[in-house]
Amino acid sequence: MxxxxxxxxxxxxxxxxxxxxxxxxxxxxxxxxxxxxxxxxxxxxxxxxxxxxxxxxxxxxxxxxxxxxxxxxxxxxxxxxxxxxxxxxxxxxxxxxxxxxxxxxxxxxxxxxxxxxxxxxxxxxxxxxxxxxxxxxxxxxxxxxxxxLEDPAGARRRLADAFAVDVDGIPLPDLVGGLGVAESALTALDRLGIPRTSARAVVQGFGSMGGATARYLARAGVRVVALVDALGVVANPDGLDVEELLRTRDALGGIDRSRLRPGDTEADGDTWLDVECEVLVPAAVSYCVHPRDQARITARVIAEAANMPVLPEAEAALHARGVLVLPDFVANSATNAWWWWTLFGDIGADATEAERKVRDAMRRLTSDMLVRAENLGITPREAALVVVDRRLAAIEERFGGPGAHAAARREGSRP
The missing domain is CATH 3.40.50.10860 (Leucine Dehydrogenase, chain A, domain 1)
Incomplete structure (x- = not known):
């Protein structure tokens, strides 16, 4: 298989x-x-x-x-x-x-x-x-x-403390993933020479990942012109009040329509790809951008906050049109990394420290990926896979193959 x-x-x-x-x-x-x-x-x-x-x-x-x-x-x-x-x-x-x-x-x-x-x-x-x-x-x-772990009890306390950190009414664990997606998208905008304050974003999904992505894009000056939840599209060409909608969303990312302002509009959920924008963030489900859809997309950057949202044929067509598709395993990797940075002790239970670590890592990963893609004339995904393969080889060289697993576990975190 x-x-x-x-x-x-x-x-x-x-x-x-x-x-x-x-x-x-x-x-x-x-x-x-x-x-x-x-x-x-x-x-x-x-x-x-x-x-x-x-x-x-x-x-x-x-x-x-x-x-x-x-x-x-x-x-x-x-x-x-x-x-x-x-x-x-x-x-x-x-x-x-x-x-x-x-x-x-x-x-x-x-x-x-x-x-x-x-x-x-x-x-x-x-x-x-x-x-x-x-x-x-x-x-x-x-x-x-x-x-x-060298100190499992201390690591568990550190992670529990981090999960208890609240940032403006939102738990830190619900923010780090979207922060990483936003930083990846912002890095791509900078690379393209598109000013953040003139960029528009559409975010499909308003749960922890999509909501935090919208939050940090808006805080960087990007106008979030449309959000999508299970009931459809909420839009405003002048920008939505992301903070208010975050404060009033339900546990599964549902937008409270009673909190919409004059000028905010509603539309069917299947129209989200038609909204003009520079940044498109699929943050809800897999396999949602098909080859038949890609011609509707006006975005210059697609940041895959969801896992596997853009089908390969659609991505190839988008790349041919000059659209940067930031692959999921790069763009949405910060949640996973933050868990382990915290548990292993690279950062503490501190929102400022977490934000700095996430921003630095995502900007570096995204910049390196885009530079390599441009220099080699390949897609961002292909460029990122080159790095993945090299780092997998380095990990295997350091820790050995399957036969070394038991010994490595007995020796804790030591190489």
């Missing part, structure tokens, strides 16, 4: 492990794919959505391998893990969702304990995951990483 991610890396190989689970009560399917192990551990979130498939989870797991590798810095305490992902074919709105989630987590408990660190993803919030795991007697969704 081979990895079927739509954008394979040069070092793509079959996944290390695939698990398909069938719920004995509802018949719902759940999946875990471990794409690659590093020191015996892989990292990647768990999503819940109606229609989730093994192919989808497989592609997401390969993407996690790339996100981890991109942030490899031999000078950091954080050493990237392998990539993994989980998915459950069940709507989070289904009355049986919590029960299905609990049975799934119980079934894959051995992976959670020893090899798979996970967290919130599409359709699943971290507090829900933590609550269900607590009911199963599991302390943490990242328990598998503890043997790699």
């Amino acid at each position: 081979t990895t079927t991610s739509p954008h394979p890396s040069r070092t793509t190989s079959p996944p290390h492990l695939e698990v398909t689970w069938t719920d004995p009560v509802t018949g719902r399917k759940g999946y875990v794919v471990i794409d690659r192990l590093v020191r015996g551990v892989a990292s990647g979130g768990l999503r819940m959505r109606e229609g989730c498939t093994l192919d989808e989870v497989r592609g997401l797991a390969a993407g996690m391998t790339r996100k981890e590798a991109l942030h490899y810095d031999p000078g950091n305490r954080y050493i990237p893990l392998g990539g993994a992902k989980g998915g459950i074919d069940c709507s989070p709105h289904d009355p049986a969702a919590d029960a299905v989630l609990g049975r799934f987590l119980e079934a894959v408990g051995a992976l959670l304990k020893h090899h798979w660190t996970t967290g919130e993803d599409l359709g699943l919030r971290q507090d829900t995951l933590d609550r269900v795991l607590a009911g199963l007697g599991v302390e943490s969704s990242v328990e598998a990483v503890y043997p790699l």
